[in-house]
Amino acid sequence: MIRLDNLTKVFDTPKGAVTAADHISMEVPSGEICILLGPSGCGKTTTLKMINRIVRPTSGKVFINGEDTSSLDTQDLRRNIGYVIQQIGLFPNMTIEENITVVPKLLGWDKAKYRERAREMMRMIAMEPDAFLKRYPSELSGGQQQRIGVARALAADPPVMLMDEPFGAIDPINRAVIQDEFLKMQQELNKTIMFVSHDIDEAIKMGDRIAIFREGKLVQYSEPDDLLAAPKNDFVESFLGEDRALKRLNLVKVRDLASEEIGLVRPDDTLDAALERIEAYGYVNSIVMVNDKRQPVGIINAAVARTTQGHCRDHYQSVPVVVTLDDDLRKVASLMFANDMTWVPCVDDDGRIIGQITQRAITHHLGSRYRAHSKGEGGAKAAEASPSPAIKE
Amino acid sequence: MELLQYFLDNLELLGTLTLEHISLVGVAVGIATLTGVPIGIAITKNERAAKTVLYIASIIVTIPSIALFGIMIPILSIIGQGIGYMPAVIAVLLYSQLPIIRNTYTAINNVDPALREAARGVGMSQNQRLRMVEIPLAVPVIMAGVRTAVVLNIGVMAIAAYIGAGGLGTLISRGISQSDPRQLILGAVAVSVLAIIVDYALLALQKRLTPKGMEREAAAT
Numbered sequence: 001m002i003r004l005d006n007l008t009k010v011f012d013t014p015k016g017a018v019t020a021a022d023h024i025s026m027e028v029p030s031g032e033i034c035i036l037l038g039p040s041g042c043g044k045t046t047t048l049k050m051i052n053r054i055v056r057p058t059s060g061k062v063f064i065n066g067e068d069t070s071s072l073d074t075q076d077l078r079r080n081i082g083y084v085i086q087q088i089g090l091f092p093n094m095t096i097e098e099n100i101t102v103v104p105k106l107l108g109w110d111k112a113k114y115r116e117r118a119r120e121m122m123r124m125i126a127m128e129p130d131a132f133l134k135r136y137p138s139e140l141s142g143g144q145q146q147r148i149g150v151a152r153a154l155a156a157d158p159p160v161m162l163m164d165e166p167f168g169a170i171d172p173i174n175r176a177v178i179q180d181e182f183l184k185m186q187q188e189l190n191k192t193i194m195f196v197s198h199d200i201d202e203a204i205k206m207g208d209r210i211a212i213f214r215e216g217k218l219v220q221y222s223e224p225d226d227l228l229a230a231p232k233n234d235f236v237e238s239f240l241g242e243d244r245a246l247k248r249l250n251l252v253k254v255r256d257l258a259s260e261e262i263g264l265v266r267p268d269d270t271l272d273a274a275l276e277r278i279e280a281y282g283y284v285n286s287i288v289m290v291n292d293k294r295q296p297v298g299i300i301n302a303a304v305a306r307t308t309q310g311h312c313r314d315h316y317q318s319v320p321v322v323v324t325l326d327d328d329l330r331k332v333a334s335l336m337f338a339n340d341m342t343w344v345p346c347v348d349d350d351g352r353i354i355g356q357i358t359q360r361a362i363t364h365h366l367g368s369r370y371r372a373h374s375k376g377e378g379g380a381k382a383a384e385a386s387p388s389p390a391i392k393e
Numbered sequence: 394m395e396l397l398q399y400f401l402d403n404l405e406l407l408g409t410l411t412l413e414h415i416s417l418v419g420v421a422v423g424i425a426t427l428t429g430v431p432i433g434i435a436i437t438k439n440e441r442a443a444k445t446v447l448y449i450a451s452i453i454v455t456i457p458s459i460a461l462f463g464i465m466i467p468i469l470s471i472i473g474q475g476i477g478y479m480p481a482v483i484a485v486l487l488y489s490q491l492p493i494i495r496n497t498y499t500a501i502n503n504v505d506p507a508l509r510e511a512a513r514g515v516g517m518s519q520n521q522r523l524r525m526v527e528i529p530l531a532v533p534v535i536m537a538g539v540r541t542a543v544v545l546n547i548g549v550m551a552i553a554a555y556i557g558a559g560g561l562g563t564l565i566s567r568g569i570s571q572s573d574p575r576q577l578i579l580g581a582v583a584v585s586v587l588a589i590i591v592d593y594a595l596l597a598l599q600k601r602l603t604p605k606g607m608e609r610e611a612a613a614t
């Protein structure tokens with residue numbers, strides 16, 4: 001756990017005093033990622049660097065796991081906090097192995113132990129130990145260097161990590177890959193992480209909580225979905241962007257909004273029956289046909305059903321679009337738009353249909369949070385606000 | 394032809410004088426490195442001290458070598474070393490300070506601030522930062538300073554023959570006083586060739602001392 005208590009930094013500059021961080025108080029629970037987000041110069045980096053005393057606080061305190069860090073030796077403090085700087089900062093005169101093991105060495109681990117640790121770290125960041133450990137940073141790509149930077153910070157297994165725009169220096173595609181890898185690692189490692197970013201999408205993706213800064217002040221500190229649903233003031237609202245409702249699509253899983261109710265037909269149903277069911281369920285265009293195992297095999301078009309006699313098995317077309325419970329709403333919305341559908345069937349791991357998700361459910365979900373908030377009832381968890389009964393596992 | 398014959402006849406003398414020359418410059422620049430590098434590192438901590446030290450070092454370089462020898466004769470006479478080995482070494486030692494201190498200072502100061510911060514961030518003490526990061530990164534530039542000092546002072550040392558320090562300058566001074574162009578030319582050519590060879594040798598050494606991971610960057614400078 002990291003707790004900041006009225007942390008303040010005033011820089012004396014030739015142009016007068018600059019308050020880079022103004023009485024910042026916040027708490028990051030153990031095992032969570034907190035994103036410090038805000039426009040350039042708002043004090044994110046300064047706040048972060050006061051935690052490992054790269055910047056000395058003017059006033060205020062930092063507690064790590066309940067302990068006031070001002071009583072700790074600076075070097076000891078830093079060796080127990082993983083630090084990833086924005087510029088990566090690998091030591092060019094050291095091999096990858098020497099870079100990764102620098103903190104364990106400073107902590108006096110024995111050689112066998114830290115060398116084994118280097119190999120373990122390489123496997124963790126999905127880089128081949130034998131291929132890379134003896135190389136130098138200049139022989140690595142930017143993305144690889146960034147991974148090594150993270151490995152160096154994690155090598156001594158510190159409970160707390162500070163990361164200043166750690167993935168800022170890489171291209172968007174690689175960045176997404178490293179973000180995913182990092183989230184996967186974090187699921188096992190459970191570090192308490194302060195993470196500076198100026199990218200809202202990154203913040204929403206990586207953060208358990210997001211702290212919005214403005215001119216040295218902490219303006220709002222919320223979970224991502226709450227932040228997007230209920231920005232505290234105009235500044236936060238404009239910072240999040242006009243499309244913030246759409247950004248929420250990333251945060252909600254099909255699982256949260258899917259309903260078990262779905263109209264289906266079987267191969268030996270008649271087309272008349274299919275037409276009836278299309279109308280009964282309000283599907284307009286089509287209905288899904290499933291086999292004995294409830295796996296989708298095709299769709300029956302309303303137009304065909306209306307003009308033709310016979311059985312479904314002789315008149316189905318193409319395999320329908322489906323989503324799984326772990327897909328996010330962004331994918332669902334994209335599929336709906338691309339296929340001109342107002343609903344999409346959901347399947348389980350075996351490809352069996354277990355329900356559907358509708359456009360109405362999505363718009364209702366996004367809208368309900370705003371309505372709830374404007375009535376002053378904000379703060380409920382996303383799933384609780386869903387209009388239809390969510391499918392549990 | 395005559396010159397070549399002269400060269401071959403005096404090969405042994407030439408060898409002795411060259412070794413003498415190298416040892417004079419070597420000892421002087423060696424000591425200068427041992428003093429200049431720590432001074433260069435120390436003044437990175439204080440900008441005003443840095444300015445003062447670099448200013449003094451530049452003034453010293455502007456003193457003509459003959460004048461410097463002249464000043465040292467009465468001073469060193471007190472301990473009976475007014476001429477010969479001692480003043481020659483001291484003069485070269487003084488001249489070497491500027492390139493060595495300046496390069497060390499610049500190199501340490503120019504270490505990427507991000508690396509400095511990374512070094513602090515992983516919990517290195519000030520000494521550990523110097524030893525593990527800053528000095529290794531500065532080595533190529535420091536070595537370039539040493540090279541400059543050596544090449545510069547191979548020339549200076551030739552003049553030290555006038556105060557009886559020996560070395561290749563002996564040929565030049567004798568050539569002048571005896572109006573013997575062969576000696577004069579031989580001495581002058583030997584000094585130049587020595588400077589070039591030593592420069593290359595030190596360049597090779599500089600490359601060896603450059604941390605492996607930095608070879609690419611170092612090649613660019």
Ligand SMILES: Nc1ncnc2c1ncn2[C@@H]1O[C@H](COP(=O)(O)OP(=O)(O)OP(=O)(O)O)[C@@H](O)[C@H]1O
Pocket residue numbers: 011012013018019020038039040041042043044045046047198
């Ligand atoms: N060492 C310093 N001396 C003087 N002023 C500083 C110093 N470091 C930061 N500042 C000032 O403090 C304010 C906050 O800077 P900080 O680096 O924390 O911003 P930031 O939120 O990290 O911005 P960015 O997104 O651009 O990195 C800025 O106005 C900056 O100019």
Ligand SMILES: [Mg+2]
Pocket residue numbers: 044045046196
């Ligand atoms: Mg910053």
